[in-house]
Amino acid sequence: EVQLVQSGAEVKKPGESLKISCKGSGYSFTTFWIAWVRQMPGEGLEWMGIIYPGDSDTRYSPSFQGQVTISADKSITTAYLQWNSLKASDTAIYYCARHPRYSTSSSSFDPWGQGTQVTVSS
Amino acid sequence: QSALTQPRSVSGSPGQSVTISCTGTSSDVGAYNYVSWYQQHPGKAPKLMIYDVTKRPSGVPDRFSGSKSGNTASLTISGLLGEDEADYYCCSYAGTFTSVFGSGTKVTVL
Numbered sequence: 001e002v003q004l005v006q007s008g009a010e011v012k013k014p015g016e017s018l019k020i021s022c023k024g025s026g027y028s029f030t031t032f033w034i035a036w037v038r039q040m041p042g043e044g045l046e047w048m049g050i051i052y053p054g055d056s057d058t059r060y061s062p063s064f065q066g067q068v069t070i071s072a073d074k075s076i077t078t079a080y081l082q083w084n085s086l087k088a089s090d091t092a093i094y095y096c097a098r099h100p101r102y103s104t105s106s107s108s109f110d111p112w113g114q115g116t117q118v119t120v121s122s
Numbered sequence: 123q124s125a126l127t128q129p130r131s132v133s134g135s136p137g138q139s140v141t142i143s144c145t146g147t148s149s150d151v152g153a154y155n156y157v158s159w160y161q162q163h164p165g166k167a168p169k170l171m172i173y174d175v176t177k178r179p180s181g182v183p184d185r186f187s188g189s190k191s192g193n194t195a196s197l198t199i200s201g202l203l204g205e206d207e208a209d210y211y212c213c214s215y216a217g218t219f220t221s222v223f224g225s226g227t228k229v230t231v232l
Contacts, residue, residue, distance in 0.1 A: 044226035045211050050219060059219045061123060095167055107156035107215045108173035115167055
């Protein structure tokens with residue numbers, strides 16, 4: 001079974017750093033992209049960025065460029081989303097999702113991780 | 123990259139059909155046949171319902187169908203059931219390995 005399992009909920013203070021994870025299993029981790037998606041409280045989905053673990057090619061939405069860092073460790077089939085200095089406005093649920101190689105001429109996000117709640121409060 | 127535009131809400135009675143629109147630009151929806159749709163129930167992760175404009179993943183009922191004309195894509199749910207009440211999001215490829223989501227539509231079954 002193809003699965004993405006994310007790390008647990010986090011409560012942090014403004015200015016702190018954080019790295020959350022997304023572990024893939026049941027498929028070839030290095031031949032699919034992994035995207036990160038933000039959902040702020042009561043709001044919609046926002047595409048943040050995407051990484052190809054095979055060669056670490058990474059793309060960001062202009063809205064998130066410079067605000068977060070996406071990385072992956074293919075040896076442990078895990079992708080990461082990282083902040084150096086959290087703000088209260090980073091409070092949200094963060095999802096990871098798998099995307100096929102763009103060379104396959106197909107685009108979809110499936111499956112999704114269960115989500116990681118990040119709460120930033122003083 | 124601005125969010126794709128969806129109606130805030132649509133509603134229908136059981137058995138009826140509802141259609142959700144998703145309007146983008148000639149740089150995303152209009153440029154590629156890579157529109158996908160996601161269903162999200164409260165407190166749950168999104169679920170893929172339609173991809174590449176019209177394709178249905180295994181296990182998704184054929185009551186769900188997708189289409190596209192110009193810069194606007196649409197999701198139609200036929201034979202509405204109570205379990206279809208959820209939020210729905212469209213998503214389009216926007217070039218250079220990036221994507222953009224729609225603003226989301228709440229479907230209410232009356």
